[in-house]
Amino acid sequence: MATMRWLWRQLTSMRVALILLFLLALASIPGSIFPQRGTSPLRVNEFLKDNPTTGPILDRLYMFDVFASPWFASIYLLLFISLTGCVLPRALDHYKELRSEPPVAPRNLRRLPVHQQWQSNSDSSQIISETAVAWKKRGWRVRQGDGWLSAEKGYARETGNLLFHLSLLVLLLAVGYGGAVGYRGTVIVREDAGFANNVTQYDTFAPGRIFGADQLPPFSFELQEFEATFQRGGQQNGAPRGFRADLLVKDDPQSEPRPVTVEVNYPLRTSGITVYLVGHGYAPEFTVRDASGKVVWEDASVFLPQDTAFTSSGVVKIPDTVPQLGLQGFFLPTVSEDFSNGPVSKFPAPDDPEVYLSAWQGDLGLDSGMPQSVYRLETENMKRIGIEELAPGETWTLPNSAGTVEFTGYRQWATFVITKDPGKGWALGAAIASIIGLSLSLLIPRRRAWLRVTATDDRGNVIEVAGLSKTEAPGLADEISQLAKLVNAPEEK
Amino acid sequence: MTVNETLAQASNTMVYGSMTAFTGAMVAFSISLAKGRRLETIETSAQRTSASHQVRMGSTATLDKPSVSTSLSDDGDLGEGRRAGNIGMSLTWLGTLLLGMAILFRGLSAGRVPMGNMYEFSLAAGFAVSLTYCLMSISRDLRWLGVFITVPVLLDLGLALTVLYAESSQLVPALNSYWLAIHVSAAVVCFGAFTIGAALSGLYLVAQSAEDRVAAGKEPGRSAAIAQRIPSADRLDLMSYRIHAFMFPIWTFAVIAGAIWAEAAWGRYWGWDPKETWAFITWVIYAAYLHARATAGWRGKKAAYVAIAGYATILFNYFVVNIWVQGLHSYSGL
Ligand code: HEM
Numbered sequence: 001m002a003t004m005r006w007l008w009r010q011l012t013s014m015r016v017a018l019i020l021l022f023l024l025a026l027a028s029i030p031g032s033i034f035p036q037r038g039t040s041p042l043r044v045n046e047f048l049k050d051n052p053t054t055g056p057i058l059d060r061l062y063m064f065d066v067f068a069s070p071w072f073a074s075i076y077l078l079l080f081i082s083l084t085g086c087v088l089p090r091a092l093d094h095y096k097e098l099r100s101e102p103p104v105a106p107r108n109l110r111r112l113p114v115h116q117q118w119q120s121n122s123d124s125s126q127i128i129s130e131t132a133v134a135w136k137k138r139g140w141r142v143r144q145g146d147g148w149l150s151a152e153k154g155y156a157r158e159t160g161n162l163l164f165h166l167s168l169l170v171l172l173l174a175v176g177y178g179g180a181v182g183y184r185g186t187v188i189v190r191e192d193a194g195f196a197n198n199v200t201q202y203d204t205f206a207p208g209r210i211f212g213a214d215q216l217p218p219f220s221f222e223l224q225e226f227e228a229t230f231q232r233g234g235q236q237n238g239a240p241r242g243f244r245a246d247l248l249v250k251d252d253p254q255s256e257p258r259p260v261t262v263e264v265n266y267p268l269r270t271s272g273i274t275v276y277l278v279g280h281g282y283a284p285e286f287t288v289r290d291a292s293g294k295v296v297w298e299d300a301s302v303f304l305p306q307d308t309a310f311t312s313s314g315v316v317k318i319p320d321t322v323p324q325l326g327l328q329g330f331f332l333p334t335v336s337e338d339f340s341n342g343p344v345s346k347f348p349a350p351d352d353p354e355v356y357l358s359a360w361q362g363d364l365g366l367d368s369g370m371p372q373s374v375y376r377l378e379t380e381n382m383k384r385i386g387i388e389e390l391a392p393g394e395t396w397t398l399p400n401s402a403g404t405v406e407f408t409g410y411r412q413w414a415t416f417v418i419t420k421d422p423g424k425g426w427a428l429g430a431a432i433a434s435i436i437g438l439s440l441s442l443l444i445p446r447r448r449a450w451l452r453v454t455a456t457d458d459r460g461n462v463i464e465v466a467g468l469s470k471t472e473a474p475g476l477a478d479e480i481s482q483l484a485k486l487v488n489a490p491e492e493k
Numbered sequence: 494m495t496v497n498e499t500l501a502q503a504s505n506t507m508v509y510g511s512m513t514a515f516t517g518a519m520v521a522f523s524i525s526l527a528k529g530r531r532l533e534t535i536e537t538s539a540q541r542t543s544a545s546h547q548v549r550m551g552s553t554a555t556l557d558k559p560s561v562s563t564s565l566s567d568d569g570d571l572g573e574g575r576r577a578g579n580i581g582m583s584l585t586w587l588g589t590l591l592l593g594m595a596i597l598f599r600g601l602s603a604g605r606v607p608m609g610n611m612y613e614f615s616l617a618a619g620f621a622v623s624l625t626y627c628l629m630s631i632s633r634d635l636r637w638l639g640v641f642i643t644v645p646v647l648l649d650l651g652l653a654l655t656v657l658y659a660e661s662s663q664l665v666p667a668l669n670s671y672w673l674a675i676h677v678s679a680a681v682v683c684f685g686a687f688t689i690g691a692a693l694s695g696l697y698l699v700a701q702s703a704e705d706r707v708a709a710g711k712e713p714g715r716s717a718a719i720a721q722r723i724p725s726a727d728r729l730d731l732m733s734y735r736i737h738a739f740m741f742p743i744w745t746f747a748v749i750a751g752a753i754w755a756e757a758a759w760g761r762y763w764g765w766d767p768k769e770t771w772a773f774i775t776w777v778i779y780a781a782y783l784h785a786r787a788t789a790g791w792r793g794k795k796a797a798y799v800a801i802a803g804y805a806t807i808l809f810n811y812f813v814v815n816i817w818v819q820g821l822h823s824y825s826g827l
Contacts, residue, residue, distance in 0.1 A: 014788040021781040025774045025806075032767040032818065039764055067765045175763070184760065234496075235660040243666050265670040265758045276760040417760040427762065431749045438742040442783075472734055 011078070012085035020079040027075055031066035034058065038068065080172055087165045094158045101143040102152040105450040109466035112450075114480045117464040118490050124453045124461055127487060131451050134486040140449065149451040151483075157471065160440025167437055171430035178423025183207040183215070185418050189223045190283050190300055191411040196220040197273070197418070215420065217271035221249040221260075226412040228280055230348050238309060238348055245277050245414045262416075272420055279415035281305045282312050284331045284355050290403040296320050300411045303331045304375055310348040315377045317364050324364045325402060326377045329357035331410065343389075355407050358387045359398050445473030449483050463487060500602035501661035507595035508616065512650050514588030515623070515643050521581035522639030525574035529637060529722045538700075538725035539708040578636030585643065589623040592650075596620055602661045608677045609664045611815060615653035617678070619646045621685025629689070637723050641692040672754035679747035684807060686740045691804035693733035694797040700726040701794055730793065734786060737800060741779055748772050767818040771810035778803040 010016055035043035044064045048055040062069030109115055120127070128149055132142045140151040185202035189195050197219045199205055207213075229242040243264050248257045251270050262268050268275040281304060288297035296318055303314030316327040334347035335354040343356035362382030365372065372378060388396045390407040397404050449467045456462055465487060467480035481489070533541075596616050600607035607613045626642045629635055664673075696719070703713040703720035713720060723729065751772065756762035763769060782799040785791035791799075 014784060015790070018781055018784050018788055018791065021777050021784065025777040025781070028770050028774050028777075031765055032770040032814065036765060039766065231663060234662060236662045239662070240665050241663050242669075264666040265672075265754075267757060267760070274760065276758075278760065419760045421761070424756070424762065428753070431752070435742055435746050435749065438745055442738045442742060472731060472738075474735070 008085065011082050014086075017079065017082050017086065020075060020082060023075050024079060027066070027072050030063050031072075034063045034066070036066065037064050076172070080169060083165055083169065087162060090158075091162050091166075094155075094162060097158075098155060102141055102150045102448065104143075104145060105148040105150045105452060109450055109452055109464045112466040112468050114468075114477050115464065115466040116481065116484050116489060117462055119456075120461050120463050120488070121459075122461070122488075124455065127453050127461070127463065128451065131487050135449070135483060138483070138486075140483075147453050151449045151451075152447070153449075154444050154446035154471075156440045157444040157446045158441075160437045160442075160444065162437070164434050164437030164441055167430040167433035171427055171434065174423040174426035174430055176423070178208075178421040178427065180208040180210050181215075182419065182421040182423070183211050184420075186278070186415060187418065188302055188413050188415050189221075190302065190413040191223055191226055194220060194222040195416070202418075217273060218252050219250065219271055219273065220253075221247045221275075222257075223414060224248055224259075226280055226414045228348070228412070240348070243277060243280060243414075245416075272422070274419050276417045276419070277414055278417050281413055282310065282331050282333060282350070282353075282410050283413050284314075284353075284410045285408045286316055286327070287406040287408050288316070288318055288325070288327075288403060289406075290321050291401045296325075296403070302374075302413050307344070308348065309334070309345040311343070311345040314375055317366070317374075317377070319364055319366055321403065323361050324366075324382075325398075326360040326362075326364055326379075326382060327357050327405065328360065328377045328379075329355055331355050350410065353392060353410060355390050356387075357390065357396070357405070359385050359396075359402065359405070361385050361400065361402055443473075445475070446470040447476065447479065449480060451487060463489070465489065496661050496663070497602045498661075500598045504595045504598035504602060504661070507591045507598065508650065508654065511588040511591035511595060512647060512654075514584045514591060515647050515650070518581045518584035518588060519640060519643040519647060521577045521584060522636065522643060525576075525578035525581055525636055526640055526722050528574035528577065531637075531721055531724060533725055535700075535703050535707050535713050535717065535720055538727065539704040541725075541727075574636070578639065581639045581643075582630065582636060585623060585639065586627055588643075588646075589620065589627050592616065592620045592623065599661060603663060605664055606674045606677075608673060608681070609662075609668055610659045611657040612653050612659045614677070614681065614811075615649055615657055617681045618684045618688075619649040619653070621681050622646050622649070622688045623685075625682075625685045625689055638689075638692065638696075641696065642689065645688055645692070667758055670754060670758065672750060672757065676747060676750040676754050679743055679750060683740050683744045683747055684811075686736055687744075687804050687807060690733050690736040690740065691801050693729050693736065694800040694804075696723050697726055697729035697733055697797050698794060700724070700729055701797075730797065733797070733800060737779060737782060737803075741783060744776060744779065748776055767814050768810065771806060771814050775803055775806040775810065778806055 035047055037044050047064075048059065051058075058064065062071065066072055106112075124147060128144055128147070131149055132144050135142050135149070135151050140153045141155070142149055142151045183206060185199075185205040187195055187202050195201055197216045199213055199216065223245060225246045227242075227244050227246075228240060231237055231239040231241050245262045247260045247262060247268065249260045249268065249270065250257050260268050262275060262277045264277055267277070281302065283300040283302045285300040286297060287295060290296050297316065297320075301314055301316045303312035305312045310333050312331040312333075313329070314331065315329075318325040318327075330343045332343060332345040332354050333350040334345050334352045336344050336346040360377060360379055360382040362379075365378040365381060385402060386396075386399050388405075390396055390405075392407055392409050395404050395406040447467060447469050449465070452464045452466075454462045454464070465480060465484040467476055467483070469476040596607050596613075599613060599616070603609075608617055622642060623646050626635065626638070699716045700720045700723055703716045704726050706712065706714050724732075751769070752762040755764065755766075755769070778799060782796055782803055785796040785799050
């Protein structure tokens with residue numbers, strides 16, 4: 001029991017809070033050095049592949065999930081326990097203090113940092129009561145005694161400090177709640193295609209721990225047009241300058257579709273979810289015919305950008321021919337004349353688009369039961385039958401009488417992130433409260449002031465005014481001399 | 494909208510002009526500092542501090558006789574160095590003005606807030622440092638601090654022009670938001686003020702070690718050359734604390750504004766992106782500094798080291814994370 005109490009006292013001491021703060025800062029550092037699964041899972045895989053010995057050890061130490069690791073959690077949980085244990089008793093004390101009067105004036109005011117005294121002939125009790133009124137008007141809380149006045153100001157400082165610490169607790173709870181109940185999904189949508197809010201339609205979907213699929217509002221949209229503009233010329237040639245996606249949105253299956261434009265920084269907010277535009281690319285359109293001229297494929301296929309000039313790579317899998325057919329290659333929005341580095345684009349806008357394809361014949365491996373990436377061709381059981389460069393409208397007659405490939409044009413696609421975070425509003429409120437609390441806590445001076453009137457032999461009075469600053473705010477002397485003026489202190493020389 | 498090259502060129506010329514003014518100011522401040530002497534000798538400070546520590550009540554006001562002014566203005570009085578110091582001060586104002594105009598013209602040339610890449614952030618940060626210093630010097634004598642302000646500003650501008658330079662241009666879409674102006678300007682203001690805070694904490698350490706040596710009956714040591722030309726350790730510590738205490742809520746605001754912007758741009762208000770992580774680390778370290786100042790056994794030198802560590806995390810975030818670490822905040826323009 002005694003040790004428990006000792007532990008609790010240690011945990012809620014300023015010194016331990018300080019150490020935990022340092023630990024929190026230190027513990028965050030690896031999260032910025034190693035790639036993190038939460039934000040860049042691909043780079044984590046790459047790191048593990050490049051570092052076969054150290055990688056798994058680091059992984060066991062949660063170096064790729066720092067902010068979800070048990071040791072990071074234990075630091076901030078201890079910190080917040082310490083904070084609660086520290087702040088609640090202080091809140092209680094402060095509440096009592098707010099309801100009680102300032103303490104009695106000390107006997108000897110001369111020992112205080114700021115002190116003035118002078119002679120006066122006015123009546124003692126009159127001075128006290130008049131001063132009490134005057135000081136109160138200036139925002140001081142006063143207490144009158146026999147021949148003295150005691151005043152205090154700046155209680156909002158402590159109120160602010162408590163507000164700040166408590167709002168940090170609320171913030172933590174809001175973050176945890178939002179993460180547990182909400183979700184985050186991404187989806188790639190091509191122009192003229194649609195999306196309905198359904199788990200199966202997402203490309204990636206990360207639900208919170210206690211998320212239920214019934215929380216997906218029945219909302220849907222169609223991407224009508226995507227537009228990207230780029231810097232032309234200058235040092236930043238090709239840098240993006242504007243993205244916009246024009247959507248036709250149905251908030252629920254019954255409602256009328258409404259047009260909405262989503263841009264970077266300007267998401268669509270509806271029924272508790274938010275839709276962000278986060279990426280884009282090209283989807284070349286092909287019409288593939290078999291040897292008899294029958295259309296076996298007619299669609300736009302999403303190609304993924306590989307560089308800032310949008311050299312994009314992708315595949316088309318055509319399972320309905322015998323043998324099966326696969327196309328693999330690049331879409332180049334502005335083809336570079338020089339292929340010495342392979343087929344590359346030199347500008348991200350589709351000024352002079354071309355595809356550069358290789359055709360494969362054999363078994364696509366789709367029936368093997370193993371899940372396959374839609375962006376990669378499994379070529380173990382296939383044979384390459386040719387390579388060709390095509391401009392829009394051109395048709396390639398494949399060797400081996402395998403049919404024809406027509407490059408009919410391209411569409412654009414956009415990536416959307418769709419999130420639901422019901423803790424967001426609470427987090428924002430707590431954050432705002434924390435700034436208010438901090439500002440009060442750091443900027444409001446907490447001061448005490450006293451007045452003492454002592455009768456002297458010759459029927460006059462000695463008036464003393466003194467002050468003490470409980471914080472390091474400047475201006476105590478000025479403030480006390482203002483107070484002294486209210487008691488008719490003579491002007492200082 | 495295209496970039497107005499004439500205005501962009503004028504902006505560059507004014508950056509050179511302001512560097513010339515700051516260089517002159519640096520020389521004048523050095524002369525002034527070399528000639529200056531602090532009002533209270535190291536010996537007196539050492540005695541006063543050891544006496545007042547016994548009666549201090551969480552307050553740093555000196556417990557001398559009544560109506561002692563606790564204002565800081567007189568302490569750094571430079572005596573003989575006054576003339577050179579005044580020249581330095583005027584040149585600093587001039588440099589600040591020119592730098593402010595350079596930033597304004599840069600913004601006008603591209604028709605946007607001039608905070609889109611590291612070159613522009615660096616101009617703004619240099620401006621924030623020198624403007625904060627100028628404004629602070631209105632109500633107190635800070636000529637002794639001039640060298641320690643103009644040197645970092647010159648380093649910053651030099652780096653901006655040589656390593657970080659980027660032509661004036663439009664913004665990438667991710668930056669095209671009014672949150673850019675709010676979040677980045679709050680951060681840049683903090684950067685400026687924390688630079689001065691760190692300089693004061695560094696000078697405090699110099700003064701404190703000289704005073705400690707004297708209090709222990711030793712020679713003041715090598716640091717005396719500077720210590721005898723700057724205010725007492727107590728006052729430097731207090732000045733540094735006041736800057737940090739004033740800026741901490743603003744830094745908190747800057748981080749929260751960043752989170753609000755991230756929510757609008759990336760779909761989450763906090764994602765532990767490296768840049769966010771380091772902003773958080775800076776925040777935690779400065780919170781630790783404020784706690785350290787209220788914790789027995791941490792006040793004084795240890796707290797000053799914490800403040801300097803906080804500043805080091807800002808520099809790390811700016812130079813290392815911006816340039817070398819992959820993340821969403823890749824706007825260095827390099
Ligand atoms: C999440 C962790 C915490 C953070 C970020 C934090 C932050 C801060 C900040 C920025 C201040 C400065 C405001 C001021 O000086 O008035 C402060 C003050 C204070 N904090 Fe904390 N704090 C945390 C946890 C704690 C804990 C665990 C305790 C208790 C052991 C505590 C006790 C105090 C006290 C007593 C003050 C007032 C100090 C003074 O009078 O200057 N804090 N805190």
